[in-house]
Each structure stands twice: as structure tokens, then as C-alpha cells.
Amino acid sequence: MRIFVTGGAGFIGSALVRHLIANTSHEVLNFDKLTYAGTLSTVEKVAGSDRYRFVQGDICDRDAVRAAIGSFRPGIVTHLAAESHVDRSIDGPGAFIETNLVGTFAMLSEARCYWQALDGEAQRAFRFHHISTDEVYGSLGETGLFTEETPYDPRSPYSASKAGSDHLVSAWGHTYGLPVLITNCSNNYGPYHFPEKLIPLMIVRALAGESLPVYGKGDQVRDWLFVEDHVRALQAVFERGAVGRTYNVGGNNEKQNLEVVHAVCAHLDRLRPRHDGASYAAQLAYVADRPGHDKRYAIDASRIRDELGWQPRETFESGIAKTVEWYLGNEAWWRPLVAAKAAERRGVAA
Numbered sequence: 001m002r003i004f005v006t007g008g009a010g011f012i013g014s015a016l017v018r019h020l021i022a023n024t025s026h027e028v029l030n031f032d033k034l035t036y037a038g039t040l041s042t043v044e045k046v047a048g049s050d051r052y053r054f055v056q057g058d059i060c061d062r063d064a065v066r067a068a069i070g071s072f073r074p075g076i077v078t079h080l081a082a083e084s085h086v087d088r089s090i091d092g093p094g095a096f097i098e099t100n101l102v103g104t105f106a107m108l109s110e111a112r113c114y115w116q117a118l119d120g121e122a123q124r125a126f127r128f129h130h131i132s133t134d135e136v137y138g139s140l141g142e143t144g145l146f147t148e149e150t151p152y153d154p155r156s157p158y159s160a161s162k163a164g165s166d167h168l169v170s171a172w173g174h175t176y177g178l179p180v181l182i183t184n185c186s187n188n189y190g191p192y193h194f195p196e197k198l199i200p201l202m203i204v205r206a207l208a209g210e211s212l213p214v215y216g217k218g219d220q221v222r223d224w225l226f227v228e229d230h231v232r233a234l235q236a237v238f239e240r241g242a243v244g245r246t247y248n249v250g251g252n253n254e255k256q257n258l259e260v261v262h263a264v265c266a267h268l269d270r271l272r273p274r275h276d277g278a279s280y281a282a283q284l285a286y287v288a289d290r291p292g293h294d295k296r297y298a299i300d301a302s303r304i305r306d307e308l309g310w311q312p313r314e315t316f317e318s319g320i321a322k323t324v325e326w327y328l329g330n331e332a333w334w335r336p337l338v339a340a341k342a343a344e345r346r347g348v349a350a
């Protein structure tokens with residue numbers, strides 16, 4: 001099958017591209033603008049494959065999208081390209097509206113034109129798979145889980161833009177009959193995660209001897225999903241998911257942010273102890289919380305488990321160990337990004 005991946009130079013998109021080339025016989029076209037968050041070094045390992053192509057393009061540019069889809073002729077479009085960092089969405093929501101809403105509209109419009117012109121079997125088999133977040137559901141209290149029926153209640157410009165894009169995708173399914181699928185997943189972590197996000201940020205700042213900023217009390221809860229588990233879920237959904245259906249994807253790994261930071265420090269203490277013998281946890285510093293910071297996210301992933309047989313393979317303990325080891329072994333990937341000030345505090349809305 002030919003799979004058109006948007007955002008395939010970013011964190012999750014590149015993991016999907018690497019997985020599809022390494023473990024399947026699918027052909028992949030990676031369509032990515034290469035914003036600050038996208039680097040081709042994330043797909044270097046598979047770039048030599050004759051089943052892989054790259055096109056640099058903007059999803060908001062309908063001509064570019066039309067040309068790329070028209071020449072590749074995909075059976076599946078997996079749409080991951082987005083502005084993805086909540087803190088950046090607080091400082092500059094415009095880019096989130098542009099890429100996540102207008103860009104998704106452009107993708108849907110071009111996919112629909114292409115799909116309508118397909119004949120019989122190809123038209124029946126075509127899928128448009130939109131990758132979204134659990135943040136569209138808002139914030140949970142101490143108990144409860146997000147299911148696919150939880151009402152949308154986004155709180156940040158990022159999650160609002162993703163919620164809007166989900167609604168557009170759903171509307172294109174209902175109104176035009178485009179065969180759409182949506183997945184809403186929890187916080188991912190793993191290799192090639194841009195060092196502005198919590199886990200890689202803590203690793204790179206710890207190694208630099210800098211403070212480890214924890215927002216508020218650090219008691220916000222997220223359900224952590226290892227990125228390689230996520231991309232297996234995406235494959236299950238676009239290959240076998242029911243048209244028009246939404247699937248929540250989660251790791252069954254609820255952790256407070258503070259626990260996550262302590263786990264990172266413990267692995268660094270073991271693998272690269274500080275010269276003075278102290279724990280990296282000594283660098284922890286509590287800072288002003290993110291405005292509107294959601295308290296708790298947790299996913300009920302029973303639908304994708306029961307209907308498609310997907311389950312995460314990694315526990316948080318095994319996944320975080322692999323992640324810290326990966327960052328220690330791949331400094332050449334993240335050091336230039338850190339030098340470009342990826343790891344600065346953003347989103348204080350002051």
C-alpha cells in the first residue's frame with residue numbers, strides 16, 4: 001500500500017515512517033514543511049529505501065498537497081502535521097489556527113477531490129486517518145478516564161485547534177462520505193522527541209547542569225505512551241479500523257509530572273552520574289505553573305484493544321529507561337536543537 005504521511009519529519013510522524021519502512025512492505029511519502037520541529041535526521045535511517053520519498057511542502061498550500069497526492073496516488077493518508085507544543089500555542093496561537101485548522105481543511109479538501117476521482121475498489125479502500133490528542137477532552141479530576149464518548153472540552157489554544165480539526169475530519173466523513181478515521185492519543189515519549197517537551201527537556205537540562213523546571217507543584221497527571229507503541233496502534237487503525245470510528249490510544253501509565261522527572265533523574269544517576277556524586281534531582285526547581293494547565297489526563301483504550309487487538313508493549317519503567325539511554329547515545333541529534341534554543345521557557349502568558 002502507498003501511505004502519504006504528513007509531518008513525517010516530526011517526533012511521532014518520523015517514528016511512523018521508520019516503522020513502516022523497517023517492518024512492513026508499504027511505500028511511504030513523507031510530506032513535511034520542516035518547521036522548527038521537523039528535521040530530516042529523524043528519518044535518516046530509512047531515507048535510502050526505495051519505498052521512501054520525501055517532499056518538502058506546507059499542508060496549507062493546496063497546490064503543493066494536490067501535486068504530491070496526485071503523483072504518489074496513496075491508498076492511505078495519515079495526517080500528523082501540526083503545531084504541537086502547548087506552551088508555544090499560548091505565546092502564538094495564530095500558527096496553530098493556520099496549520100491545525102486551515103491546514104487540516106486543505107488536506108481534507110485535496111484528499112476528497114483525489115478520493116472522488118478514484119475508481120471502484122481503490123475508492124472503497126481509501127482512508128484518511130487524522131492523528132489527534134486526548135487534550136481535546138479537557139481535564140479530569142482525581143478519577144475517571146477519557147472514552148471516545150467523552151464530550152470535547154479543550155482548554156488551550158493547542159487543544160482547541162486540534163478539537164476543531166477533529167470536528168472538520170468528522171464532518172468530511174458525515175457530509176461527503178470521505179472514509180475517515182480519528183485517533184486521540186495520550187502523551188508520547190521516546191527517541192527523537194524535540195527537546196522542548198517535558199522528558200527530553202529534563203534530560204538535556206540535567207546533563208547541562210541546569211535547573212529542572214517543574215510547573216506548579218508537579219502534580220499534573222499524564223498517561224505516558226511510548227512512541228513505538230503508538231505507531232503500531234496507528235498502523236492497526238488505518239489497516240483495520242472501522243470507517244468513521246474514533247479510537248483512543250493510551251499507555252496505561254498514569255504518572256505525575258514530578259514522578260516523571262524523578263524517574264529521568266534516577267536513570268541519569270545510574271547511567272551518567274554527576275561528578276560531585278549528588279543526584280540530578282538536586283537540580284529540581286519549582287516554577288510558575290502553565291496558565292490553564294490541565295490537571296489530569298487518562299485514557300480508556302479498551303476500544304482499540306477489544307476491536308483491533310492493540311495493546312502497549314512498554315511499561316513506563318521500560319520505556320523511560322530506553323528513552324534516557326537513547327538521549328545519552330544520540331547527543332549528535334539533539335545538541336544542535338538545544339543550541340538553537342529549543343529548551344527555553346515559553347507559554348507564561350505574562
Ligand code: NAD
Nearest residue numbers: 007009010011012033034035037038058059081082133188
Ligand atoms: P512534532 O511537533 O514533533 O512534529 C510536527 C511535524 O509537522 C514537524 O515535522 C513539522 O515540520 C511538521 N509540520 C508542521 N506544520 C506543518 C505544515 N504546515 N505543513 C507540513 N508539515 C508541517 O509533533 P508530534 O509530537 O510528532 O505530533 C504529531 C501529531 O500527533 C500532531 O498532530 C499532534 O497534535 C499529535 N499528538 C501528539 C502527541 C504527543 O505527545 N507528541 C500526543 C497526541 C497527539
